[in-house]
Amino acid sequence: MSLTLFGFRWSVYTWIARWALFEANADYQLVERDPFSPGGCPEHPFNRVPVLDRDGRRIFETRAITAFVEDRCGALGPSNDDDRALIEQTISIADNYVYPNLVRKVFENEVFLPALGQAVDPMALEEGIDAIDRVLSALDGLVVVSAEPTQPTRADIHLAPMIDYFVRSQTGTQAIQEYEALNQWFDEISKFQGFISTRPGLPKGI
Numbered sequence: 001m002s003l004t005l006f007g008f009r010w011s012v013y014t015w016i017a018r019w020a021l022f023e024a025n026a027d028y029q030l031v032e033r034d035p036f037s038p039g040g041c042p043e044h045p046f047n048r049v050p051v052l053d054r055d056g057r058r059i060f061e062t063r064a065i066t067a068f069v070e071d072r073c074g075a076l077g078p079s080n081d082d083d084r085a086l087i088e089q090t091i092s093i094a095d096n097y098v099y100p101n102l103v104r105k106v107f108e109n110e111v112f113l114p115a116l117g118q119a120v121d122p123m124a125l126e127e128g129i130d131a132i133d134r135v136l137s138a139l140d141g142l143v144v145v146s147a148e149p150t151q152p153t154r155a156d157i158h159l160a161p162m163i164d165y166f167v168r169s170q171t172g173t174q175a176i177q178e179y180e181a182l183n184q185w186f187d188e189i190s191k192f193q194g195f196i197s198t199r200p201g202l203p204k205g206i
Contacts, residue, residue, distance in 0.1 A: 001072075003028035006043045007050035008035055010200050012103060013062040015161040017050040018198040020066040023152065024073035028052075063091050066154045083153075090142050090155035094162055098139070101131040102166040110169040115205040129171060136179045143185035152192055160189045164199070168206060 005021065005028050007014030021028055033041035033049055040047030044060045052059045052068065059065050105128025109120040139159070152160075163186050166172035176183050189195060 002053075002055050004031055004053040005029070005050055006031050006033045006041055006053070008033060008041075010202060011035075011049050012099070012161045012165055014050045015198055015200055016062050016158055017052065017065045019152075019157045019161070019194045020069040020154070022194040022198050023157070024069045026069065026073060063095070063154075063158065066157060070154060086142065087153055087155040090139075091158045093135075093138060093142070094155075094159045097131070097135045098159065098162045098166075101128045101135055102172065103162050104128070106132070106171055107165045107169050110171055111206055112202075115203050132171070132175050136175060136182060140179040140182045143182055152189060152194065156189050157194075160186065160195060161199075164190065164195075168202075 003021070003026060005014070005017055007017065007030060009032060018030070033043070033051075035041050035044075035047055035049050041049050041051060043051040043053065043058055048060070050060075050062060050065065052065045054068075059068055105121075105124045109122070109125040109128070113120050143159075144153075163172075163176070163182075167176055167186070176186065
């Protein structure tokens, strides 16, 4: 099976897909696509990333890619239905609340855009900050802390890169300290080799 991943170097979702493929020990080619450029990512119907091409058949949307990796490569998932439901719930929270608020509104406006010398959106930043406690409180009750974690789940792989971007901001670094379980979980999960090996090299100063 031939695999090609189309993704953007700084995309948190490309990071998620790469980490899942790493855990599966999958051999793939990474092809750079900038969704913000005029050409975008033509492999995706909405010009977004990532897209996984397997022998000419394209899978888009990150949770579908990680599900494919789990199903075809035997990696990432627990065995019982309750745990699978919890994983899907956590992924949904990450996509619908963590990414738009903590990554797009807080991290981008407090860290990423200033590092690139681009204008920030103070209103968006304020909206993101206002959402922090509600989002982190929900996650604090969901993450599973293990004394000796052996394998990340799809939920871990989906959530941890977003939290990594968030805590690069001063606001995020301070906020996560208030949530003991979440903070401990992130400390554990960020030690996995897959997290480290696939972590993007962001612009200088981030």
